Amino acid sequence: MPAFxxxxxxxxxxxxxxxxRRPAVLxxxxxxxxxxxxxxxxxxxxxxxxxxSTLQPVTGAQAWWRAFADPQxxxxxxxxxxxxxxxxxxxxxxxEAGAGIRTASGLALGADLSATRAGIVDAAYADSRAAVLSxxxxxxxxxxNRASRAASVALRDQAVLASEAARLAVAGEIAAAYIDLRYTxxxxxxxxxxxxxxxxxxxxxxxxxxxxxxxxxxVLRADQRLAVAEAQLPTLEVQxxxxxxxxxxxxxxxxxALRPLLNRGGAxxxxxxxxxxxISADAIRLRPDVQAQERLLTARAAQVGVAQAALxxxxxxxxxxxxxxxxxxxxxxxxxxxxxxxxGGQNRANLTAAQSRARQAWFAWQQSVLQAAEEVQxxxxxxxxxxxxxxxxxxxxxxxxxxxxxxxxxxxxxxTDFLSILDAEVELLQARQALAGAERDxxxxxxxxxxxxxxxxxxx
Numbered sequence: 001m002p003a004f005x006x007x008x009x010x011x012x013x014x015x016x017x018x019x020x021r022r023p024a025v026l027x028x029x030x031x032x033x034x035x036x037x038x039x040x041x042x043x044x045x046x047x048x049x050x051x052x053s054t055l056q057p058v059t060g061a062q063a064w065w066r067a068f069a070d071p072q073x074x075x076x077x078x079x080x081x082x083x084x085x086x087x088x089x090x091x092x093x094x095x096e097a098g099a100g101i102r103t104a105s106g107l108a109l110g111a112d113l114s115a116t117r118a119g120i121v122d123a124a125y126a127d128s129r130a131a132v133l134s135x136x137x138x139x140x141x142x143x144x145n146r147a148s149r150a151a152s153v154a155l156r157d158q159a160v161l162a163s164e165a166a167r168l169a170v171a172g173e174i175a176a177a178y179i180d181l182r183y184t185x186x187x188x189x190x191x192x193x194x195x196x197x198x199x200x201x202x203x204x205x206x207x208x209x210x211x212x213x214x215x216x217x218x219v220l221r222a223d224q225r226l227a228v229a230e231a232q233l234p235t236l237e238v239q240x241x242x243x244x245x246x247x248x249x250x251x252x253x254x255x256x257a258l259r260p261l262l263n264r265g266g267a268x269x270x271x272x273x274x275x276x277x278x279i280s281a282d283a284i285r286l287r288p289d290v291q292a293q294e295r296l297l298t299a300r301a302a303q304v305g306v307a308q309a310a311l312x313x314x315x316x317x318x319x320x321x322x323x324x325x326x327x328x329x330x331x332x333x334x335x336x337x338x339x340x341x342x343x344g345g346q347n348r349a350n351l352t353a354a355q356s357r358a359r360q361a362w363f364a365w366q367q368s369v370l371q372a373a374e375e376v377q378x379x380x381x382x383x384x385x386x387x388x389x390x391x392x393x394x395x396x397x398x399x400x401x402x403x404x405x406x407x408x409x410x411x412x413x414x415x416t417d418f419l420s421i422l423d424a425e426v427e428l429l430q431a432r433q434a435l436a437g438a439e440r441d442x443x444x445x446x447x448x449x450x451x452x453x454x455x456x457x458x459x460x
Contacts (some may be wrong), residue, residue: 055082055091058167064450065175067268068443072261073178076251078192080174081167083252090163097159100152130324142312146303154299161292168288172451174250176444178269181243183440185265187433188236191229194429198226201425205418218418225422229429268439282371285455293365300358307354310347314338330364372452378448386442394434400428 058077065077081087202222208214214261240256244262248255283288319333404424410416 016180041282050087053082055084055087057082058171065171066270066445067273067446067450068175069272070266070269071177072266073175073269075261076174076178076247077171079253080170081253084170084250085252087163087167087170090159091165094156094159094163097152097156101149101156118273121243130322132320132322134318134320142309142314144306144309144314147302147309151299151302151306154295154302156294158292158299161288161295164288165292168451168454170250171449174247175447177243177246177250179440179443179447181240181247181262182268183436184236184240186268186436188233189238189265190429190432190436191232191236194425195226195229195233197425198222198422201418201421202226208418214418221419221422225426228426269443270438270439271443273446283376284369287372287452287454290365290368290372293361293368297361297365300354300361303356304351304358307347307351310340310350313340375448375452379445379452382445383442383449386438386445389438390435390442393431393438397428397431397435397449400424400431404428 004235017447049326052149063077065073202219205214205218205222209216209219244255244258247262248258251258314337316338317333318336318338319331321329321331404421407416407420407424410422411418
């Protein structure tokens with residue numbers, strides 16, 4: 001009888017091998033999961049610009065606002081046209097459009113690295129490693145690549161021109177806000193001077209009333225005119241604050257930084273410009289918004305070419321090289337042909353849509369030309385009219401001032417009543433406000449003319 005041998009206390013080494021190496025197999029997976037959890041999700045603050053603005057200041061003939069010869073306006077323009085957030089956003093759109101050019105080459109390259117381990121219990125593992133390099137090139141048989149690249153270039157150019165149009169519009173907004181501020185401050189100064197004059201008149205009539213030389217009605221009329229003038233100040237002061245807030249937004253700074261520079265007041269700026277020579281047709285052709293619409297039309301026309309090429313077969317040359325960790329290197333190269341006949345209905349619908357977008361762009365381009373001509377003609381006509389208006393208002397102010405002086409002299413001589421002085425003070429204030437309004441309109445119309453002619457024509 002054979003001797004009894006007890007079963008082994010431990011399994012064979014061959015059975016232990018797979019179990020002992022399982023942690024090594026799971027380690028790359030665990031490490032990948034840990035690294036995935038460590039990759040942060042991009043946050044909005046991550047895209048805040050790290051450096052200063054790349055926008056360049058405007059100089060030369062493009063700086064049409066120098067016709068005002070106002071150093072504070074020049075400083076606001078220098079700050080706004082380099083720091084305005086809308087303009088910096090427009091610069092990023094140029095970067096975005098430029099990236100589209102690089103994607104229109106028809107060439108695609110790729111690399112793939114792989115590593116796998118396979119096995120079963122009680123058997124050895126099988127490791128596999130490989131590196132694959134692949135590439136493809138769409139042969140431009142029917143001009144699809146050329147049309148796609150032309151469209152991308154046109155869209156990039158449109159983004160550049162749109163940025164220039166935005167810069168011109170921001171400059172116009174800065175100038176308009178500054179003119180409104182100076183107008184409001186000038187009117188406030190007129191009203192305060194009128195309030196001081198009416199207070200003196202109120203004191204004089206009060207003394208005469210106490211002496212029995214004036215009636216209670218004269219006193220009430222003086223109080224009424226004084227209260228009317230004082231009641232205008234709060235609304236105008238709020239308008240001045242709003243103009244400062246607007247300038248702070250346009251120049252990307254706080255209102256507190258602007259107040260020390262702008263609260264001192266100043267006259268409405270007057271531009272040194274004569275519109276007698278008229279405006280040439282080039283002023284409309286060179287407008288960046290008109291050129292941007294023209295480039296958009298070019299892009300839409302090129303996109304029609306892309307849609308037309310999609311109706312025809314396409315040829316792609318593709319290659320693939322595989323370098324395994326063990327064994328021999330393999331490769332493959334050959335053409336592939338795409339026959340779009342089965343999807344012809346969809347491709348023809350895409351072509352119809354592309355052609356419609358091109359026609360829309362044509363209408364928009366024509367509309368931009370007509371609108372530009374309208375803006376130039378309207379601004380030039382208004383500028384020519386403003387000169388006559390300012391001259392008439394200046395004569396009215398002189399007459400109103402002389403009327404007030406004469407009314408006071410006549411009242412002192414007893415030749416007229418106190419109401420004549422009150423009426424003359426009101427008329428003088430109204431005349432000064434009308435003159436300030438005419439000067440503001442003339443300055444604003446110069447801004448509109450400069451924006452309508454893209455700056456250089458109006459500034460020469």
